[in-house]
Amino acid sequence: MIKTPDKSYTEWSVIARPKDANSIGTIFGGRIMDWMDMTASICARRHSNLKVSTVAVENLHFAKPLKVGLVIKICAVINRTFGSSMEVNVDVFGEDTYNNNKSFKAVTAQFIIAAVDDSYRPVKVPELKPESAEQIKRWEEAGERRNKRNAKA
């Protein structure tokens, strides 16, 4: 079966609360990674309809701090599928609802997620069909990243 990225696109929002913060009043990186991993996994499950397991996280970049009180939006989209693995891009945005919903991208990463069977062995996932110019670009860039990774191994 071939599926488009739109079918598994996953987005949700949460208010950053004091319990999510570190000692300098911004959101703890581990908490953000938890939200990102959860969102990437849901996206991968929606695409594959299989059990999934996170294998690697690449290019994790905390570009801007996220402060307590902001609305945090986490968005996951599949860039590309390979055999058993899927590269899922996750972006995290901060949104200031007290300032006309002004939004900025704070964190990004690519999650490599594998589909597994009941014995935790990798199994093949449905192919991804990128449609828009943006989706095709993401698909090509994911292939380049995989080639670079494999060249290093």
Ligand SMILES: CC(C)(COP(=O)(O)OP(=O)(O)OC[C@H]1O[C@@H](n2cnc3c(N)ncnc32)[C@H](O)[C@@H]1OP(=O)(O)O)[C@@H](O)C(=O)NCCC(=O)NCCS
């Ligand atoms: C996921 C797991 C079953 C894969 O098993 P494995 O023996 O490494 O199997 P493979 O080598 O065939 O790798 C599976 C896929 O992951 C990819 N992969 C493995 N290591 C990778 C890495 N470091 N970076 C990117 N992709 C990787 C492989 O390329 C393969 O993808 P493909 O089938 O599309 O080519 C195994 O690594 C595992 O159970 N890891 C623990 C996962 C976990 O506990 N995660 C945290 C909780 S979700």
